[in-house]
Amino acid sequence: MPDPTATQALGRFVAGSDWRDIPAALRHEAKRSILNHVGCALGTARDPAVQAALRVMRGLGGAPAATVFGQGARLDPMGAAFVNAVASNLLDYDDTHLDTVIHPAAPVAPPLFALAEQRGLPGAAVLHAFLLGGEVACRIGNAVSPGHYARGWHITSTCGAFGAAAGCAGLLGLSAEQVAHAIGIASSEAAGTVENLPNAAKNVSVGNAARHGILAAMFAAEGYDAAPAAIEGPLGWARAAGDAADVAAITEGLGTRWEIGRNTYKPYPAGIVFHAVIDACLELRARLDAPPEAIAAVTVAGDALLLARGDRAVRNARDSRVSIHHSAALGLLRGRAGVADFEQPAVDDPALAGFRAKVTAALDAALPRGAARVTVRLANGREEETTVLTPRGSEARPLTDAELEAKYHENAALGGCADRAAAQIAAIWGLEEAADLGHLTALLA
Template identity: 60%
Template structure:
C-alpha cells in the first residue's frame, strides 16, 4: 500500500481529537468503562505493593498541593505524582488490558492522567470517557504504525506510545485547540522511552508511570504556548525513525475518526504476559486429564511462536520473572490448577515442587503457530504423552471476559492489594461514569477517611 502524504501526523491526529464529540464516541463508552474498571482492579491489586510504596515515599517530599486521588489510598498527592503512581500500580502485576495488534496496555498510561486532571478541574464523566477513548485511539494507532518492528527492536510500546495517548487526552480535557493538541503530541515525542529488557524489573513500571505523568506534562506545556516540530513523529529525524522505524502512515490513518481502537481491547484472566495465557489454559486442561498422576510428569514441551520464546524462555529468579516465564506458567497450571496473583507471588515461586517442575519444561519454536497460541505436551513416566493446543485463550477477542469476570477481578484486587476501598463502590462508580457531573466528588466518595 502506498504511503499517504499528509503535512503532519501530529496535526492530523489533533484535528480528530479536537473535533470529536460525545456523540461520536458514545457507542464506545461501554468498552471504555470496562477498561477503566479493569484499570481500577489492577491498580487496587498492587496499591500497597512494596514498589508502589517506595515510589510514594520517593515522591511525597516533592508533591505539590494534595488534590488528586492515589488509588487504594486515603492520602492524596498532586496530579503529576498521582498520575505516575496510578499508572505504575495499574501496570505492576501484568494484569492490565491489552490491545492485541500492538500488545499495548492502553489504560494505565492514559486513564491515570485523565482521571487526575479531571479531578483537579472537576470535570464530568462524559468528558473523561471522551478523552480516554480518544487517547487510547491515538496511542494504539501510533503503535499500529510501527508494529511489530518497534516492540521487536526492544522498545516497550506501552510506554513509548502510551505517552502520545496521555498527551492527546489531557490536551483535550484542557480544551486546547487542534494546534495546541498537536504541540502536546509533538512534545510527547521528546519524552517517549522504555525498553523491553527491563520487563522483569520495576524499571518497566517506571517508564509506564512516566508515560502517564509526562503526557500530562506535555499537555500542560502546550497550554502555556510550548511548541513542537510539526513532523516530530514522522520527520527524517523524528520519533519513528529515531527509534528505528519507518512510520506506516496508511495504517495509522485507516478509519481515523470513524472506527475506534478501544473496540479491540481485551482483558487478562491471569496476571502474566498475554502471550503466556494459551500456555496456562492448555495446562489447566491437561491437569484435568492427568488427574492424580501429577507426580508422574517426566517432561513438558511447550511449542509456540518466536515471540512466545523470546518473551518467556527464561530462568525464574523472582516473582517478576515468573510473570513472564513459560516454565512458571506451566507449573501453575499443572500443579496448582490456578494462575491468580497468589500463584505468581514469591511464596509460590520458591516452592520446591514448583521449582522442580519448571526444570522439566522445554520450550520449542514452531513458526506455524500464531502469536499468542501454544501447544503443550506432557510426557508421563509410563511413556504416555498428552497434548493440548490453545489458539484463542480465555480473555482474547474470541473468548472475551464478561462484565461479571471483571467485577470479580476487581473484588479480588481489593483483597490481594489489602486496600480499605470498597469494591462495590468502585464498581457502581464506573458503571455510572457517563452520568457523573463531577469526577472529584466521585473519587472522593471512593476514598475512605484518612
C-alpha cells in the same frame, strides 16, 4: 490547502470528537479498560516500588488535588498520575493492544483521572478522553511498529506519552491546533527503553508518560507550539526513534475504525504468550480429574517465541512470569494462576518446583504465535492432550464483564480494600452518568 500533518490530523480528530457519536460498544469498552486499570493499580498498592514512588512524589508535590488509588493519599495531579500509572502497570497484568504491545491505560488514564478530579469534570469526559488518548497512542504505535520496539524503545512509555497528551488536551477542551501542539510537545518528551524493562527504571518511564501528558497539554494551553511535522518530519520523532514509519497508519480510518476498541485484558499476570499454556493446563486438569501425583510428565509445544522466552530455570518471581514450566505447573497443580502464584513463595514451593521438573518444552513451528499444545502422560500410561489457539483474554476470546469483575476483586483484596470492591466496581460501571469523580475517588482513597 495542504494535507494536514499527523499531529494536525490527530488534533482535529480529538477536538472534533463528540461523545454522543461514540458507539455504545466502544463506550462500554472504555469502562472495561478503566475497571481493569483501577483494579490493577489497587493490586500493587502495597508493593515497595509503588510506595517508593509515592514517597518521591509526595516530597516533590504540590497541593493534594488527586487521589492515589488505594493509598489514603492525595497528591498534585502530576504526582498522582505518576504513581497510579506505575502501580497499574507494575506487574504487566494490565491491558494490551496486541498489535503494538502497548499497555494503553497505564499512561493514558491516570492523568485524566487526576485532572478531572482536580477540576470537577464529569465521568463521561474522562471516558471520552480515554478513548481519544488511547486511540492516539495505539495509532502512533501502529505507525512505528515493529521497528520502534525492536530498536529498543518501550512503546508503552513512548507512545503512551502521545496518548496522555492527546487525552489531557481533549479533556481540557483545547482547540484542534492546541491538541496538535500538545501531541507535538509529547514528541519531545517520549522516552523509555526496552533494556530497562527488567528494572525499576521502567516504572519511571511509564510514570513519566502519564506526567508528560499533563505537562504537554498545559504548555499547549499556554501557547507553546511544536513543529508541524513533529512526528513525521525529517528530524522528527518517528525517524529519530525508528527506522521507517508508516505515517498513513496514523490517520487511516480515524474515527471510524477504533484501535482502542481492540484493547485486551490479561486474565493471568504472566507474559502474554504463556496464557495459552495456562488455559490448556486448566482445561486438562478438569478433564483428567486425577491427583497431581498421578501425572508423570507434561509436554508443552509452542512456536519459537514461546520456547525462546519461556524454556528457562525459575529462580525468582520475574522468571516465573515468563516460564513455560511454572505456567504449566500452576494450571495443573494449583488450578489457578493469580498474582500470588507468581510471587517468591510460589517459586519456592516444593510441590510446584517438583512439578516444574516434570514439564518439557518442545518446538512445534506449525503452531501459530500465542498458541500452545499441552500433552499430559499419567503414571498409568493414559495420555490427554489439548491445543489452545486463542487464549482467554485475547481479542478472539475477550474476558467477559464478570471475569473482569472477578479480576478486580482479586486485585482489590491484594490491595487491602476487598470490602469496597463491589461499590468501586459499581461506581466505574456508572462513570458515564457521574457528574464528577468524587464518589469513585472517595471509594478509592
